[in-house]
Amino acid sequence: MPHRILRTAVKSLLFIHLTIPALMSAQQGKTAEDRPGSPLAEIHGKITISRKDETRPASVHDQMFGMYSTHGRSEASVLMSQPAGSAGRLSERTVVYLESDELSQGPYPAPAKIPSLDQRNLQFHPQVLPVMVGTKVEFPNRDNLFHNVFSYSQAKEFDLGRYPKDDSRSVTFDRPGVVRVYCDIHSHMSATILVLKHPYFTSPDDSGVYVLSRVPPGKYRVVLWYDRDSVERKNVEVRGGEDLQLDFTY
Amino acid sequence: MKRTGIIALFCMAALPPATSAQVILSGQMAAQFYKSAITTSPRAVNSGRPSFGWDTRLFIEGGVTDHVSALANIRATNTDAITFDYLAIRLTDVTPLGLNFQAGKFDLPFGNLGERRFPRKNLLFGLPSIYEYRMALPDHFSPGPDNQVIPERDIVTNVGQGRGMRLLDLGMYHPGAMVFGSAGMLDYAFAVTTGTVSTSSYSSDNYNSDLGKVARLAVTPVTGLTIGGAYAWGAYMQAAYPIPGSENVNSYTERAAEVDLEFSRGHAVLYGEAVYSIFDVPLTTGDQNLKVLGYYVEGKYTIVPRLYAALRASGLGFGTVLVGGIQRRWDYNLVEWEGGLGYFVDRDVLLKAVRRETRILGGSGPKDNLTVLQLVVSY
Numbered sequence: 001m002p003h004r005i006l007r008t009a010v011k012s013l014l015f016i017h018l019t020i021p022a023l024m025s026a027q028q029g030k031t032a033e034d035r036p037g038s039p040l041a042e043i044h045g046k047i048t049i050s051r052k053d054e055t056r057p058a059s060v061h062d063q064m065f066g067m068y069s070t071h072g073r074s075e076a077s078v079l080m081s082q083p084a085g086s087a088g089r090l091s092e093r094t095v096v097y098l099e100s101d102e103l104s105q106g107p108y109p110a111p112a113k114i115p116s117l118d119q120r121n122l123q124f125h126p127q128v129l130p131v132m133v134g135t136k137v138e139f140p141n142r143d144n145l146f147h148n149v150f151s152y153s154q155a156k157e158f159d160l161g162r163y164p165k166d167d168s169r170s171v172t173f174d175r176p177g178v179v180r181v182y183c184d185i186h187s188h189m190s191a192t193i194l195v196l197k198h199p200y201f202t203s204p205d206d207s208g209v210y211v212l213s214r215v216p217p218g219k220y221r222v223v224l225w226y227d228r229d230s231v232e233r234k235n236v237e238v239r240g241g242e243d244l245q246l247d248f249t250y
Numbered sequence: 251m252k253r254t255g256i257i258a259l260f261c262m263a264a265l266p267p268a269t270s271a272q273v274i275l276s277g278q279m280a281a282q283f284y285k286s287a288i289t290t291s292p293r294a295v296n297s298g299r300p301s302f303g304w305d306t307r308l309f310i311e312g313g314v315t316d317h318v319s320a321l322a323n324i325r326a327t328n329t330d331a332i333t334f335d336y337l338a339i340r341l342t343d344v345t346p347l348g349l350n351f352q353a354g355k356f357d358l359p360f361g362n363l364g365e366r367r368f369p370r371k372n373l374l375f376g377l378p379s380i381y382e383y384r385m386a387l388p389d390h391f392s393p394g395p396d397n398q399v400i401p402e403r404d405i406v407t408n409v410g411q412g413r414g415m416r417l418l419d420l421g422m423y424h425p426g427a428m429v430f431g432s433a434g435m436l437d438y439a440f441a442v443t444t445g446t447v448s449t450s451s452y453s454s455d456n457y458n459s460d461l462g463k464v465a466r467l468a469v470t471p472v473t474g475l476t477i478g479g480a481y482a483w484g485a486y487m488q489a490a491y492p493i494p495g496s497e498n499v500n501s502y503t504e505r506a507a508e509v510d511l512e513f514s515r516g517h518a519v520l521y522g523e524a525v526y527s528i529f530d531v532p533l534t535t536g537d538q539n540l541k542v543l544g545y546y547v548e549g550k551y552t553i554v555p556r557l558y559a560a561l562r563a564s565g566l567g568f569g570t571v572l573v574g575g576i577q578r579r580w581d582y583n584l585v586e587w588e589g590g591l592g593y594f595v596d597r598d599v600l601l602k603a604v605r606r607e608t609r610i611l612g613g614s615g616p617k618d619n620l621t622v623l624q625l626v627v628s629y
Contacts, residue, residue: 152596159556162515
């Protein structure tokens with residue numbers, strides 16, 4: 001009898017010794033939302049932007065010299081049809097994302113669709129683009145003239161050169177950070193690419209409604225990014241399965 | 251002119267607060283160190299002494315409505331006082347035909363220099379020689395003892411001295427009125443101004459009874475390729491002094507034709523321009539035509555993000571004139587190379603290192619060079 005107890009105890013210890021580390025290492029390879037027994041939640045709300053529109057108008061240089069020098073019909077007509085300070089859509093200028101050290105660990109699946117930053121009507125669309133580290137972004141030219149997209153940001157330096165309408169170039173963003181994107185020909189054109197370590201980001205619709213879904217339990221800072229900067233941060237705690245409403249007014 | 255500019259700026263600032271009215275300011279500032287060779291060449295800068303210089307531009311746009319704006323471009327450098335280069339009211343898309351109109355003082359629609367006249371977009375340091383080099387023919391003279399507006403001997407003594415007109419006067423800003431627009435792949439412009447493309451002193455009043463006329467047509471058959479052409483004509487001589495004999499100041503006319511090209515693809519950009527000008531000069535030996543052909547080709551290649559290399563070749567070739575029974579060039583031909591590197595420290599901060607080599611093909615044949623280190627910021 002004592003032998004049987006001893007044998008059972010040894011077997012149990014051996015089992016624990018072999019299986020627990022294996023289980024733990026398997027668990028580390030999964031994303032937070034893959035973990036069994038951690039019900040996911042949703043953070044949603046409404047964003048209200050009451051600040052005056054600060055979209056940069058076409059530069060004075062473009063206004064002075066873009067008409068008859070060398071740039072051609074399309075540019076002239078676009079410049080004339082675009083009143084200075086014309087507002088962009090809320091969905092193209094606003095991003096909500098989570099900040100947390102825990103979320104940064106990954107790994108996360110690559111996005112199913114390749115995001116793109118269009119050059120259209122002498123503007124970038126969207127003006128703020130959130131992507132996950134390692135994502136390839138397309139830069140299609142939709143205008144009937146050249147653009148020269150470039151960035152000198154620390155997170156990614158690139159210069160795509162000039163290419164015609166309906167042609168595209170791509171860049172893979174392999175470091176997290178803020179990437180400021182410009183056009184070398186049209187100085188008023190600018191956009192921001194937010195390269196994040198995780199996929200917990202979203203853009204609102206044009207009425208300001210946003211939904212961050214499949215958020216695992218934890219403590220986070222919810223960041224509102226508008227145009228060129230983060231404008232508000234709010235601390236929240238997500239409990240398993242409990243949706244959260246969080247509104248922003250800026 | 252300065253007073254007019256200040257009044258115009260004041261008026262712009264005092265525009266009634268229409269719903270879309272706004273004033274937009276932007277500008278550029280350049281600081282440079284330069285050293286040229288110590289030569290007799292008119293291209294030598296500050297007699298070859300090592301020097302520091304600066305150049306600042308302020309651009310102002312007063313938006314009155316979506317279709318009406320007032321534009322100004324103010325320039326000041328270490329060698330020039332504050333100058334209102336551009337001061338114009340612009341009406342855009344005001345007719346069913348899509349015509350645009352501007353009046354005031356503006357750059358003539360001749361050539362494709364565009365924004366490259368400013369340090370931030372200038373690939374190198376100076377402008378092409380056709381915009382900067384002063385030829386032997388002046389646009390004003392006091393009559394000599396032989397009662398000629400331009401004494402024949404002065405054409406000879408001015409050769410190679412760099413005292414006369416430029417073929418294209420810097421940015422070619424003149425008071426006047428202009429219509430311009432686009433139709434499909436075509437761009438067109440027509441301007442009437444107080445001066446011609448070569449005259450430098452017509453900053454305010456007209457100095458003769460003629461007007462300068464400029465017509466331009468450009469076509470963009472494919473994206474990245476624009477071919478343009480322009481024709482300008484008008485009297486270039488100032489009637490500052492009584493014109494002797496039976497001559498009329500309007501007999502001193504200039505006719506200039508040019509073609510230009512802009513091509514870009516990928517990381518390469520190429521610009522070119524050629525100008526052929528004929529100046530009518532009544533002389534005692536008979537009416538003569540002073541002819542000149544000027545050109546430049548310049549290109550830029552972005553080697554890596556932030557860093558580019560640029561190179562320009564430009565020159566002037568002069569025709570002949572009969573002076574003292576001898577057929578001779580009315581100025582020495584000139585060939586110039588300018589090359590350099592540009593590095594963007596930041597998007598709006600550009601550092602340029604430029605070297606220019608000039609050869610004047612005549613006289614003592616001075617070989618001139620200029621080395622420049624320039625820092626440009628735009629805001």
